[in-house]
Amino acid sequence: xxxxxxxxxxxxxxxxxxxxTFRADDADVVIRTAGTYDFRVHRFILSLVSPIFKDMFTxxxxxxxxxxxLPRIDLDESAETWENILRTIYPMPNPIVDDIDDLxxxxxxxxxxxxxxxxxxxxPCFENRAFLRAEPLRLYAIAxxxxxxxxxxxxxxNAELLTVVRRSxxxxxxxxxxxxxxxxxxxxxxxxxELYPILEKGWVSxxxxxxxxxxxxxxxxxxxxxxxxxxxxxxxxxxxxLKDRSKYSKEGCSKLKCPVIGSKIKGxxxxxxxxxxxxxxxxxxxxQR
Numbered sequence: 001x002x003x004x005x006x007x008x009x010x011x012x013x014x015x016x017x018x019x020x021t022f023r024a025d026d027a028d029v030v031i032r033t034a035g036t037y038d039f040r041v042h043r044f045i046l047s048l049v050s051p052i053f054k055d056m057f058t059x060x061x062x063x064x065x066x067x068x069x070l071p072r073i074d075l076d077e078s079a080e081t082w083e084n085i086l087r088t089i090y091p092m093p094n095p096i097v098d099d100i101d102d103l104x105x106x107x108x109x110x111x112x113x114x115x116x117x118x119x120x121x122x123x124p125c126f127e128n129r130a131f132l133r134a135e136p137l138r139l140y141a142i143a144x145x146x147x148x149x150x151x152x153x154x155x156x157x158n159a160e161l162l163t164v165v166r167r168s169x170x171x172x173x174x175x176x177x178x179x180x181x182x183x184x185x186x187x188x189x190x191x192x193x194e195l196y197p198i199l200e201k202g203w204v205s206x207x208x209x210x211x212x213x214x215x216x217x218x219x220x221x222x223x224x225x226x227x228x229x230x231x232x233x234x235x236x237x238x239x240x241x242l243k244d245r246s247k248y249s250k251e252g253c254s255k256l257k258c259p260v261i262g263s264k265i266k267g268x269x270x271x272x273x274x275x276x277x278x279x280x281x282x283x284x285x286x287x288q289r
Contacts, residue, residue, distance in 0.1 A: 016035070016037055016038045017036065017037050017038065017079075018038045019037065019038060019079075021086075021087075022039040022040060022041050022083075022086055022090075023039075023040045024040055024041070024042065027040035027070065028070060028071075029041060029042070029043050029046070029057075029071050030070045030071070030072040031072075031073050031075060031082060032073065032074050032075065033075050033077055033079045033081070033082045034075070034076065034078050035074065036079065037079035037082075038072075039082060039083075039086060040070070041086065043057045046089075049089045049115050049117050051114050052112075052114055053113065056073075077109050078105065080102060081102070081106055084097060084102065084106045085109060085115070085118055088117075088122070089115070089117065089118065094121060094122075097122060097125055098128070098130070100131050100134075100135050100138060100142075103125050103142065104138070104142050104174070106118070106122065107119055107122060107142055107145070107146050108142075108146075108174065110146075111145065111146055123148065123151055126139060126142075126143055126148070126151040126154055126155055129231055132158045132159065132231040133163075133231055136155055136158070136160065136163055136231075137159070137163075137167040137168060137173065137176075137184075138173060139155050140152055140155040140156060140159065140164075140176070140180075140184055141173040141174065141175045141176035141180075142174075142175060144176055144177070144180045145174055145175020146175070149286075153284055153285075156187050156188070156284070157230060157284070158230045158231040159184070159188060159231075160229065160230060160231075161185075161188040161192055164184065164185065164188060165185075168181070183285055187283050187284065187285065191279055191283050194282070194283070195228075195275070195276060195279045196228065198272075198275050199224050199227050199228060199272065200224070222240075223237065223240075223241050223244070226240065227269075227272055227276075234270065237269055238265060238266055238269050241265050241269075242265065
């Protein structure tokens, strides 16, 4: 992070793009990101959320020949990252971070400049179902890098072991130590070794006739497979089970004529999800066993 005076460009330098959102007339500092994009912003707001910037702004600046020239700070991060940070710290709607690359860059930059408020604002991103499904290990690594132990535990509880193992050797995982990786794998193995037999033995009254459905797993099998996918929520499995049961009935399964109300289905799923929480609590780290 270097501080300069705002100036024109040289013959060999293209003019930076000025942000359309952060170009206030009363700005007193310019942030230039990756050498190509300028944000005209306010020292007070940056100082409020970052002790790094606060300390920097206390250093006396050399006099300038042009009083209208703003001091400039050159930063290494991308314009997209700083757009998200500024939208977080300014009084405007928070950015929607739906790309895990953007989340990682945003949070690691917030760590670099000690912007705890930015990190706290984006903690809900660790519950993003798309991230949990596709990139649980990377999401866990980001939580570890930010020192967010509760978010790391949430990711662990909702991660699939197979997906984590497949991602273990695919690219750089900043913030993931060997110890934290071992802790995650150990937890997932212990969790699944105890949970899966419970799911297999659980009797689902509304699925007990699926054997007559030749060539398919039937409601019994599909429901239990979904219960093994941790990031799927109970409501999702419940409505899927109701939909599947109705579909199988319409396909002519004579043995599905018994009246089974939705409360029995929901009751079974509540019991299974309570078991899942119990098993996770049993093997989660930093807990008394």
